[in-house]
Amino acid sequence: SAVISQKPSRDICQRGTSLTIQCQVDSQVTMMFWYRQQPGQSLTLIATANQGSEATYESGFVIDKFPISRPNLTFSTLTVSNMSPEDSSIYLCSVVGTSLLRAFQETQYFGPGTRLLVL
Amino acid sequence: AQSVSQHNHHVILSEAASLELGCNYSYGGTVNLFWYVQYPGQHLQLLLKYFSGDPLVKGIKGFEAEFIKSKFSFNLRKPSVQWSDTAEYFCAVNAGGTYKYIFGTGTRLKVLA
Numbered sequence: 001s002a003v004i005s006q007k008p009s010r011d012i013c014q015r016g017t018s019l020t021i022q023c024q025v026d027s028q029v030t031m032m033f034w035y036r037q038q039p040g041q042s043l044t045l046i047a048t049a050n051q052g053s054e055a056t057y058e059s060g061f062v063i064d065k066f067p068i069s070r071p072n073l074t075f076s077t078l079t080v081s082n083m084s085p086e087d088s089s090i091y092l093c094s095v096v097g098t099s100l101l102r103a104f105q106e107t108q109y110f111g112p113g114t115r116l117l118v119l
Numbered sequence: 120a121q122s123v124s125q126h127n128h129h130v131i132l133s134e135a136a137s138l139e140l141g142c143n144y145s146y147g148g149t150v151n152l153f154w155y156v157q158y159p160g161q162h163l164q165l166l167l168k169y170f171s172g173d174p175l176v177k178g179i180k181g182f183e184a185e186f187i188k189s190k191f192s193f194n195l196r197k198p199s200v201q202w203s204d205t206a207e208y209f210c211a212v213n214a215g216g217t218y219k220y221i222f223g224t225g226t227r228l229k230v231l232a
Contacts, residue, residue: 042123042222044222110162111162113163
């Protein structure tokens with residue numbers, strides 16, 4: 001399995017500001033994803049971070065609010081823009097290691113998460 | 120729409136008690152099924168997974184799960200829990216030939232020493 005790190009591990013931010021979360025993997029992976037886990041709720045997929053192209057967003061999530069970069073096969077960032085208290089959540093990065101065609105049967109591995117509190 | 124239901128939100132057991140956590144999903148096609156565990160202060164870890172074959176899957180730390188296709192279920196079991204099993208457990212489904220996971224809402228397990 002891949003070793004995944006996220007920075008920062010936690011942060012407290014003011015309303016209206018933006019925070020960029022970094023996800024670093026110790027090996028090249030095919031697919032990287034960003035999830036949100038709101039208090040008392042399940043994990044929800046925000047988007048797939050595509051290397052060299054725009055991220056693919058799930059319903060309810062837009063690029064202006066959650067811009068994502070993936071400059072290479074081991075690194076991605078998620079920015080939470082113009083934050084409000086409703087954005088308080090844990091943001092998780094996950095990865096799948098092998099080819100896109102086999103992604104259906106591959107296991108996702110998760111980073112430690114970034115705990116965000118917006119005041 | 121696909122969904123995953125975990126009916127037990129909070130479970131409290133004494134050590135050595137048996138555990139069964141329910142997981143039901145709604146999807147009629149081929150699925151991959153997972154249980155993840157999140158220990159206090161730690162990140163999500165894979166406990167076990169089912170892709171195909173034997174519907175009884177054994178995972179780490181003595182956990183097992185049984186896939187019952189007719190019931191759309193993938194319940195997690197452990198015959199004798201330990202205090203160190205205190206954690207939150209998430210069931211997830213990967214369906215439709217995609218990489219997307221649908222997670223249940225999680226079950227918080229507390230094991231009393």
